[in-house]
Amino acid sequence: MERRRGPGGILTGMTANRAPAAGENGADEGAGTGAGSGSVVDVAIGRLKRRIETGEFAPGHRLPPESVLAGELELSRPSLREAVRALAMAGVLDVRRGDGTFVTDLRPDRLMSALGSFLDLAQDTALDEMLECRKVLEPGATALAATRIDDAALDALSERIERMRTLHDPAELVREDLAFHADIVAATGNRTLQSLVSTVSNRTARARVWRALVKSDVLAWTHQQHMDIHGALRSRDSLAAFAAASRHVNDVQTWIRDRLSAVRDPSS
Incomplete structure (x- = not known):
């Protein structure tokens, strides 16, 4: 054989x-x-x-x-x-x-989508690197946005957060999540940073859709963490914004890594 x-x-x-x-x-x-x-x-x-x-x-x-x-x-x-x-x-x-x-x-459709995504992601050796890049980039970008964001952008973020509360489709939820973080980076006014974060976010999107498929409390969890980030931005508190974004990204990264390790290293 x-x-x-x-x-x-x-x-x-x-x-x-x-x-x-x-x-x-x-x-x-x-x-x-x-x-x-x-x-x-x-x-x-x-x-x-x-x-x-x-x-x-x-x-x-x-x-x-x-x-x-x-x-x-x-x-x-x-x-x-x-x-x-x-x-x-x-x-x-x-x-x-x-x-x-x-x-x-x-x-059944979500079940097979979750399984297919899981097995594909387990073979994506670049995913860990992309998650690490997100961990480096997004908290810093969020902290910078706290010093530059205007009231109109804050209001738009608030509306997006409320809109996400009504969603049930995992792919749609992740699309809105990607847009939420993209809007924050856009508030920095740094186009190079926007391009970097966009590339990394798009490369991790499938893993985040899989997570939304199988994690029952993902909507409530996402809403609360987005509210924490938004609150720090509205207070123009860059340290709090960095901390809130770090918690958000770290939680996602840890959840995904722990589950993929079951296939990547079955003896762990």
Whole structure:
């Protein structure tokens, strides 16, 4: 069987059509403890994903017991556990201690969008760098805006914040979020800074849409943090603006990194 490891530890270009069944010679027993464990977990994720795609595991469906599911999917139990952990991090599965593992109650279209985004983002080695760039650029830009923003721009930001409260579509919410931060940077009057922040924001947009798909309280969380940023800007307090923007960006970065690590490093 030929394997080629892609970015982030995700296996691509597999030529075999099945992983060894548990208990066979060469089976994936002990997956997650060796350097090649990521490939087996990729197979496990793919097999679970197909059952979700076909509707066999519908939203709200409880998965069979681990021993049964491992046999059905021809996987070892350690590999299955790692796949379930990764998909729980992706927001696709809900592991309820003592009650079992369930497919989340997301609409089917959102469920598959979240899963597809998660697996794609796990292979995007540039995403971490883009998140770091955002962490460097946006707080400083927000602090600078606090010293230059006018009342008209503040009022426009306030209107945008209120408009975002009525949104339910994740992609639309992220578009408004991107516009909110772009308006703040525009208030600095620095076109070079605007260009830099725009490039970084656009490169992280898909990760933020995925987060909005699977994080149930993302709307309330975003609203509160935007209000904190807006309050600091209205007070013309550059230090408070820097701190509020830093919290906002750091929280997003930490949330995304923690969940992607479930696939990038299954043994973590």
